[in-house]
Amino acid sequence: MAESLKQERQTKKTEGSLAPDKQGKERAASDLNTEVGGRSVLIFVSCPHCGSSRVISFDYEGEWFTCGQCQGTYQVVS
Numbered sequence: 001m002a003e004s005l006k007q008e009r010q011t012k013k014t015e016g017s018l019a020p021d022k023q024g025k026e027r028a029a030s031d032l033n034t035e036v037g038g039r040s041v042l043i044f045v046s047c048p049h050c051g052s053s054r055v056i057s058f059d060y061e062g063e064w065f066t067c068g069q070c071q072g073t074y075q076v077v078s
């Protein structure tokens with residue numbers, strides 16, 4: 001079941017320069033019932049800037065995300 005792929009991770013605000021090609025996809029957790037494509041593992045996180053609930057498709061360490069609510073950038077804490 002997809003349920004087993006759900007994970008929760010800590011996030012932090014990004015520091016320094018960000019590689020444009022490493023920007024990942026995220027969405028509001030409330031939008032989760034929209035189609036989820038690909039084989040990425042979905043991770044439930046909270047935006048470190050505004051605290052909103054986000055869902056990211058996390059593909060590799062170093063990936064970063066832009067919060068759709070506050071436009072703040074964040075990374076997953078490894």
Ligand SMILES: [Zn+2]
Nearest residue numbers: 047050067070
């Ligand atoms: Zn935010």
